[in-house]
Amino acid sequence: MQELxxxxxxxxxxxERWAVKRLPDTDxxxxxxxxxxxxxxTRQGLLFTTVLGTILLGAINYENSLTxxxxxxxxxxxxxxxxxxHQNLNxxxxxxxxxxxxxxxxxxxxxxxxxxxxxxxxxxxxxxxKATDAxxxxxxxxxxxxxxxxxxxxKRRGYIQLGRIKIYTEFPFGLxxxxxxxxxNAQAVVYPEPDAHPPQYTHGGRQHGHQMTQQEGYxxxxxxxxxxxxxxxxHLAWKAxxxxxxxxxxxxxxxxxxxxxxxxxxxxxxxxxxxxLSVLCRWILDADKQGIKxxxxxPGKNISPGTGRQHRHVCLKALALFGIEA
Amino acid sequence: xxxxxxxxxDPVSWVILSLALVLMPHAPRLPAWTLFVIPLxxxxxxxxxxxxxxxPRKWLLFIIVILSxxxxxxxxxxxxxxxxxxxxxxVLLAVKLLESRKRRDYMLLxxxxxxxxxxxxxxxxxxxxxxxxxxxxxxxxxxxxxINQESAPLKLRQRxxxxxxxxxxxxxxxxVMFILFPRISGPLWQLPDDAHTARSGLSDTMSPGNIAxxxxxxxxxxxxxxENQQPSQNQLYWRAHVLWYFDGRSWEQGKLNPNPDPVLxxxxxxxxxxxxxxxxxxxxxxxxxxxxxxxxxSHYNNNYLLRADKKITSLYQYQATSFLNYRAGNILSPWExxxxxxxxxxxxxxxxxxxxxxxxxxxxxxDIVAHALKQFNQQNYVYTLRPPxxxxxxxxxxxxxxxxxxxxxxxxxSFAVLMRAAGIPTRIILGYQGGAFNPLNDVLTVRQSDAHxxxxxxxxxxxxxxxxxxxxxxxSRIEQNLNAALPKNETRPLHMHLDMGVLKQLRFYWELxxxxxxxxxxxxxxxxxxxxxxxxxxxxxxxxxxxxxxVFTLTIVTLAIAVMILKPFQxxxxxxxxLAYEQFCRKLARSGICREPCEGPVDFSxxxxxxxxQQKDSIKLISRIYINLRFRSSNNKKQLEKxxxxxxxxxx
Numbered sequence: 001m002q003e004l005x006x007x008x009x010x011x012x013x014x015x016e017r018w019a020v021k022r023l024p025d026t027d028x029x030x031x032x033x034x035x036x037x038x039x040x041x042t043r044q045g046l047l048f049t050t051v052l053g054t055i056l057l058g059a060i061n062y063e064n065s066l067t068x069x070x071x072x073x074x075x076x077x078x079x080x081x082x083x084x085x086h087q088n089l090n091x092x093x094x095x096x097x098x099x100x101x102x103x104x105x106x107x108x109x110x111x112x113x114x115x116x117x118x119x120x121x122x123x124x125x126x127x128x129x130k131a132t133d134a135x136x137x138x139x140x141x142x143x144x145x146x147x148x149x150x151x152x153x154x155k156r157r158g159y160i161q162l163g164r165i166k167i168y169t170e171f172p173f174g175l176x177x178x179x180x181x182x183x184x185n186a187q188a189v190v191y192p193e194p195d196a197h198p199p200q201y202t203h204g205g206r207q208h209g210h211q212m213t214q215q216e217g218y219x220x221x222x223x224x225x226x227x228x229x230x231x232x233x234x235h236l237a238w239k240a241x242x243x244x245x246x247x248x249x250x251x252x253x254x255x256x257x258x259x260x261x262x263x264x265x266x267x268x269x270x271x272x273x274x275x276x277l278s279v280l281c282r283w284i285l286d287a288d289k290q291g292i293k294x295x296x297x298x299p300g301k302n303i304s305p306g307t308g309r310q311h312r313h314v315c316l317k318a319l320a321l322f323g324i325e326a
Numbered sequence: 327x328x329x330x331x332x333x334x335x336d337p338v339s340w341v342i343l344s345l346a347l348v349l350m351p352h353a354p355r356l357p358a359w360t361l362f363v364i365p366l367x368x369x370x371x372x373x374x375x376x377x378x379x380x381x382p383r384k385w386l387l388f389i390i391v392i393l394s395x396x397x398x399x400x401x402x403x404x405x406x407x408x409x410x411x412x413x414x415x416x417v418l419l420a421v422k423l424l425e426s427r428k429r430r431d432y433m434l435l436x437x438x439x440x441x442x443x444x445x446x447x448x449x450x451x452x453x454x455x456x457x458x459x460x461x462x463x464x465x466x467x468x469x470x471x472x473i474n475q476e477s478a479p480l481k482l483r484q485r486x487x488x489x490x491x492x493x494x495x496x497x498x499x500x501x502v503m504f505i506l507f508p509r510i511s512g513p514l515w516q517l518p519d520d521a522h523t524a525r526s527g528l529s530d531t532m533s534p535g536n537i538a539x540x541x542x543x544x545x546x547x548x549x550x551x552x553e554n555q556q557p558s559q560n561q562l563y564w565r566a567h568v569l570w571y572f573d574g575r576s577w578e579q580g581k582l583n584p585n586p587d588p589v590l591x592x593x594x595x596x597x598x599x600x601x602x603x604x605x606x607x608x609x610x611x612x613x614x615x616x617x618x619x620x621x622x623x624s625h626y627n628n629n630y631l632l633r634a635d636k637k638i639t640s641l642y643q644y645q646a647t648s649f650l651n652y653r654a655g656n657i658l659s660p661w662e663x664x665x666x667x668x669x670x671x672x673x674x675x676x677x678x679x680x681x682x683x684x685x686x687x688x689x690x691x692x693d694i695v696a697h698a699l700k701q702f703n704q705q706n707y708v709y710t711l712r713p714p715x716x717x718x719x720x721x722x723x724x725x726x727x728x729x730x731x732x733x734x735x736x737x738x739x740s741f742a743v744l745m746r747a748a749g750i751p752t753r754i755i756l757g758y759q760g761g762a763f764n765p766l767n768d769v770l771t772v773r774q775s776d777a778h779x780x781x782x783x784x785x786x787x788x789x790x791x792x793x794x795x796x797x798x799x800x801x802s803r804i805e806q807n808l809n810a811a812l813p814k815n816e817t818r819p820l821h822m823h824l825d826m827g828v829l830k831q832l833r834f835y836w837e838l839x840x841x842x843x844x845x846x847x848x849x850x851x852x853x854x855x856x857x858x859x860x861x862x863x864x865x866x867x868x869x870x871x872x873x874x875x876x877v878f879t880l881t882i883v884t885l886a887i888a889v890m891i892l893k894p895f896q897x898x899x900x901x902x903x904x905l906a907y908e909q910f911c912r913k914l915a916r917s918g919i920c921r922e923p924c925e926g927p928v929d930f931s932x933x934x935x936x937x938x939x940q941q942k943d944s945i946k947l948i949s950r951i952y953i954n955l956r957f958r959s960s961n962n963k964k965q966l967e968k969x970x971x972x973x974x975x976x977x978x
Contacts, residue, residue, distance in 0.1 A: 044433040051437045055444050061513040063640050065848050066447040066456055070463075072503035074440055076496035077467060081886070083891050084492070090892075118893070124475055140481040172488065173467075174474040175431060 005042040005177045019181055020164065026183045029095035031117060032167065035277075037180050039086055045175035048078055081173035088169045089178045091117040092125065092139075096162050099152070099188035100315065101320070103281075107132070107151035110162050110187040115145040124171035129162065154190045157277065157320045162186040191316040194285055195278035199267070200285075224248050232291045232307060259293040259305035262315075277319045286317075288312045296324055335665075336375045338423070340469040341432050342368050345423065347462045348442040349416050355449065356413050357401045363394065367420040378427070387421050408448045415442065432473045439466055451848050452839065464489050495887055496707045502883050506876035508869055509852040522723060527606050528777055530567045532756055534574030534721060538711050538733045541808065543774035544821035546604055547758060549841055550613060550770040553598035556612065559760055560804045561650050562791065563780065564612045564772060566757035568629035572746075574670040574719050578738060585628045585659040589789075596647040602844060603642045613771075614648035615792060621646055632653060641766075641849040655789045658751060666751025666784060674722040674743060678855055681747020691750045698744055699798040704735065706730060709800035709811055711818075728789045734803070737795035738779040751784040755792070760807055766838045775819070866901055886900060902966060903955045910948055910973045917978040927953055938978055948972050 004012040015038075019148045022036060041049070059067035071167045093115045099108040110129075114137050116122060128134035129152045130307055139146045154160050160237030168179035204246070224237050239247040262283045267276050287294040288307070295305035301322075303315055333339050346368065353361060367390075374380040391763055394417045395405060397505045402410035414498045414854065418437055428430055443459050443466075467489040471480065480488070527547065565766070571580030579860040596618050611624055611632035620626040621644040624634045632646065669678065708731040725732055730738075738754055745752040759778035761770040780794040797804045803811035809822045850858075859875070861869045911921050911930075919937050921930045931949035933943045951969045954961060 044430070044437070047434065048437050048440075049442050055441060057514070058444065060510050061850065062448060063512045063521075064444075064447050064451065065445045065850050066451045066459075066509070067403065068509075069456075069500065069504050069847075070444050070447070070459065072507065073463065073496055073500040075503070076499035077463075077492055077500065080492050080496055080887070080891070083888055087705070087892055123476075123479055136476055140479070171474055172471045172492075174429070174470070 002180070006046065007040065016181065016213040020183075023183055025183045028097070028185045029093060030182045030184060030312055031091055031093045032180045032182070034090060037086065038091055039082065039176050039177060040177040042170060042175060042177045045078070048074075048175050052078070055304075062317060078173070078175055085169060085176040085178045087120075088122055089125065089167065089169050089180060090146050090243045091120075092167070093117050094127075094167070094182055094184065095149075096184035097187035098186050099160075099162075100193055101189040101317070102154060103191045104148075104154050104157050104193040107153050107158055108150040108190065109151055110186055110188070111147060112150050112184075113145050113147050113188065114139055116141070117161055122169075125169050127165055127166045127167050134168075149306060152188075154188075157190050157192040157274075157322075158324045159321070160188050160190050162188075174304055189317050189319045189320050192274065192277040192281045194282040195275070196282075198279040201283055202266070212216060224250055235291060259295060260287065261295045261297055261305070262287065263297040265297070273323065281316060284312060284315050327890075329724070333372060333375055337429075337432055337469075337473045338371060338375060338426065340472045341426070341435050342371060342423065344401060344436060344439050344443075344462075344466050344469045345419055347465055348439045348446075351446045351449075351455070351458065352412055352416060352442075357397070358417065359397065360394075360413060360417060362829070363390075363950050364420045365423055369623060371423050371426075374424075381427075382424055384425070386423060391418065391421055396680060408445065412442070412445045415445075419532075421628055423756065432469075436466060436470055436473065444522075452586070453843055458892060460493070464493050467492060468765075478744045486785075495891070498883050498887065499880065501924050502879050503876070504850075504878055505855075508853050508872045509850070509874070511852045527774055528566055528610075528756060528758070530569075530608075530756070531576050531578045532569055532735050532739065532754060534713075534716060534735060534739075534780055537735045537756075537777050538713075540774045540777040541711055544819075544820045545774045547772045547774055547776070548601050548603045550761065551600045551768070551773065552770070553600075556763070556768070557597055557650060559806065560797075561614070562760050562770075563615045563755075563778075563794075564758040564761075564776075565615050565617070565631060566612050567754060567755070568631060568782075569754040570665045570737070571668070572670060572739075572743070574673040575721055577742075581721065583628045583665075584661050585655075588626070588628045588630050589655055589657065590618070590630070590649065591653040591654075591739070592618070592649040593651040594649065594651050598645070598647050600643060600645050602841075603638055605638050605640050605642065606636055607639055609637055611638075611644060611646070614650070616649055616652045616654055618647040618649055640851070641844055643845075653789045655784065656786050656787070660707055662784070664749055666753055667746050669743060669746050673719045675720070677691075677726055677740065677743050678747040680726075681749075681880055682745045684744070685748040691748075691783070694748045695783060695785075695793060698741060699793070699795065702741070702795055707732070707737075707799045708762070708813065709733070709796065709803065710813060712816070718822060734796040735779045737799060738781050738920045740783050741793070741795040745781070745783055748904065753790075755782055759794075759804060764834045764837050764841075766834050767840055768923055769837075771837055771841075775821070831905065852911040903952065903969065906966070906973055907956075907968050909950050910952075910976070913973070913976060913978060927956075938969060941976060941978060944976055946974055948976070 003009060004015065007015070017036065019036070024030070052071060055067060055071040055074070058064070059071055064140070095113040096117075097111045097113075099110040102108045112127065114122075114125065116139055119141055122137075122139040125137045126134040126137070127137065127148075127150055129150055132151050132153055135148060135150055137146055137148050150162075150165070152160065153163065162184050164181055164183050166179055166181055168177060170177050204228070224240050227236070227249045231249045235250050237248040237250045262280055264276060264280065267279060271279075284294065284296065291307060293305045293307050294315075296303040296318060298318060301318050303311075303318060349364065356364075361914075370380075370382070381786075395414060398405055398410055398414050398417075398535055402413070404410050405414055415438070419435060422431070422435060426435060434531050440463075446455060446459060464486075468485045471485050471488060527543075527545070528540065557963070567579060568583075569577040569579055570583070571578045597614060599614075601612065611621070614631050616630050617632055620632055623636070624644065627633055634642070634644075684694050684697060688697065711733060713725075713732045713736060714729045716729060718724070722743050724891060725736050725745075726740050742752045742754055756777075756779050758772050758776040759780070760776050761772035763770050778796070780792060782790040783793050784968050785791050794804060800811035805928065809818065812818060846854075855872070856867055856927065857871060906929075914921070914934055917938070919934050927949050931945055934945050938945065948969060951965055951972070954966055955969065
């Protein structure tokens with residue numbers, strides 16, 4: 001997380017712990033209020049103050065009235081900068097929605113909406129979640145809402161919570177750093193990372209159901225049958241359709257076997273859990289890519305064969321949450 | 327995107343613009359080569375916007391810094407002090423610009439620009455300088471905003487408006503601090519030698535040409551406000567120096583007059599006046615012939631001159647009294663007699679011979695004086711700003727007998743030589759004569775161009791008597807001013823041309839403002855602050871009071887401005903329909919029917935109608951219009967008016 005300006009790390013962590021205790025219950029949206037908005041001078045603010053001090057010394061030393069005057073003008077401008085920076089962050093309302101599922105290692109993109117409770121402009125609002133780069137948002141007073149995507153890096157499969165994010169701004173002068181911690185209730189499913197070098201899929205591990213008759217592969221053409229609802233559109237046999245006028249679907253060998261089962265128990269016994277999930281994940285992706293009807297068997301869960309995005313998601317989610325959901 | 331857009335979009339362009347603006351007023355004071363080098367460095371940085379590889383390497387910058395520091399050292403003899411200091415700072419900023427790529431660097435440059443702005447005030451504190459600096463501050467703030475907005479959603483106009491708003495909002499706080507920040511009398515430590523560079527002004531010696539030089543300067547020497555009566559123009563002889571010693575060419579003060587006590591007999595009430603002296607970085611105080619007593623923090627010397635205890639380094643005010651009718655130094659001390667008659671030997675023989683001849687010719691010294699003045703008046707002497715040169719030892723001879731064209735210093739000088747040769751103790755007085763009254767505030771402004779030289783001769787029973795030979799040749803110089811006295815065909819300095827008609831009137835207004843500016847702003851020092859605040863609160867004020875006052879007033883002003891910006895009482899919505907409906911809800915709430923947070927307008931109206939059956943219809947209507955406006959057509963003025971009207975009329 002972005003360090004606080006001019007504050008050593010251990011103190012910043014202490015401050016954060018203290019501030020987090022003051023956060024309200026997590027909701028899908030949060031409004032920034034004065035009570036939880038913090039502001040500190042930046043390094044540049046300190047530099048500016050040093051210059052002001054030098055000017056004041058000069059004014060005293062040279063007994064120069066206009067130098068006094070401009071010194072006070074600059075001080076007032078700097079002070080107003082603080083108010084403006086505070087104002088720039090205050091009264092913002094943030095809302096978050098759940099992000100689309102991603103594979104572990106990819107960044108989950110959480111949709112955020114920013115709106116102003118008091119309908120004035122907010123510029124250079126930066127939002128940051130954990131170690132990712134901050135994203136920048138602007139809200140003109142004519143706009144009611146601004147939508148953006150907050151990337152959150154993922155490491156492990158399972159659910160990822162958006163959790164605590166830091167919203168900060170240094171606009172307009174960069175002399176002050178105003179920030180606020182917000183906890184938003186939004187989550188995303190993180191699938192296991194697909195294994196890069198999975199073992200070859202072999203049929204036969206399956207002890208029940210249909211026995212596969214063909215071993216050649218999934219791509220060999222087996223014939224044409226009548227179209228059934230749910231068949232992949234890229235498997236339509238256009239020539240046959242043109243000839244007969246009825247919808248026809250091409251059939252392949254693997255498919256001719258109707259379906260395959262991706263089975264946990266098929267894999268070597270000494271393989272660890274995460275590796276198994278990775279391999280299964282890769283198999284699901286491959287099968288889905290080739291339009292093969294597949295089912296999934298993992299301990300405690302048995303998903304009957306199917307195709308399509310929804311089916312793929314159900315299977316991958318089952319992998320993602322394996323051993324996590326009670 | 328055109329090339330220009332590309333340049334204008336880069337924050338460094340704004341930094342360069344800001345730097346150029348803050349350095350511009352310094353340009354006339356900088357060494358000529360910097361006026362070439364600094365813009366060159368600026369252009370270099372601009373050229374590198376598109377191709378950062380064009381930026382110079384570190385070692386090259388280092389060489390530039392070393393070379394320019396050396397050049398500064400040669401030019402100024404030092405790297406410190408305000409002139410050399412700002413010059414070297416200007417070059418360093420330009421060099422720093424060439425290695426600036428990040429926001430951090432730009433912020434440093436902008437912060438230093440704020441510093442450069444105030445260094446301008448070390449050289450000039452007038453209103454135009456301040457006005458220019460305020461404009462510069464607005465642009466600096468715009469640059470600051472530009473640097474800190476990363477993806478640039480603010481347009482130029484928005485940034486200008488924001489910057490101007492902030493500067494205007496800062497003014498009240500600035501004013502409070504300016505008035506109430508406890509002033510400390512400086513300096514805190516020894517200032518560099520050039521802290522106060524003198525502008526051209528009166529010198530304490532007189533050689534041909536050095537007063538005529540001042541005539542071109544329109545700078546103000548001092549301003550005077552008379553308490554009761556204003557003396558007439560020909561009485562305005564502002565005494566500054568008494569010169570005893572003549573070396574054949576120039577007049578100097580010579581040794582200190584050891585005469586113990588200046589004796590002054592007075593014959594009428596004194597003239598009282600307040601002088602506001604522009605800083606001239608000398609101890610001299612100017613007073614009308616003859617000053618009565620020394621003002622505070624100054625002393626009276628035995629040449630009837632006033633001298634301050636400290637150098638006048640900032641605008642300085644003093645109260646003085648003068649007696650216009652007087653007899654000074656009735657008894658001539660032996661030192662004065664010998665110093666007042668001394669002439670360099672073997673110089674100006676013709677003049678000396680003429681003086682000696684007059685001594686034989688006339689019995690009374692008074693007659694000699696009268697005769698000499700008559701000679702000046704009648705023998706074709708011309709009063710001019712551009713006299714021919716009179717080189718060599720016998721300059722007085724050349725002037726009196728050949729060229730006959732001269733300025734006040736020629737007439738005063740040659741008259742003094744004549745008188746000394748005739749045996750009359752004489753001394754030269756340097757100072758100012760006249761000044762211009764501003765009819766708007768009755769303040770007399772005396773400028774450098776009013777510089778003048780005259781003489782004092784010592785006469786039995788009369789003491790030191792003022793004789794102004796210039797008055798014999800060009801009486802209008804004394805009765806009116808220099809402009810009136812100069813021959814018609816002579817070219818005049820620019821400021822004299824401007825001094826007529828509407829321009830003259832405008833000038834009076836400008837001077838009035840300038841005078842107030844000087845009196846109240848520039849001269850605002852610890853004493854004036856104390857005096858002003860004491861008169862404001864009608865009680866004696868000390869340091870602690872000023873601090874309390876500052877904290878108190880600043881808190882109030884700051885809070886007021888913060889409220890103005892933060893608008894904590896502002897409603898959270900600006901939708902007029904919603905506002906009207908909220909009023910309706912408040913009305914019902916007063917009668918005991920509160921809308922629950924999750925209650926929709928329909929359910930709420932049903933509950934309200936139950937509670938107020940006699941108002942059933944209007945509650946129903948209000949709710950229906952509200953729902954229509956809010957959820958169907960949001961922009962129906964007529965319906966909105968009707969809604970407001972119904973809500974106003976609703977009686978529960």
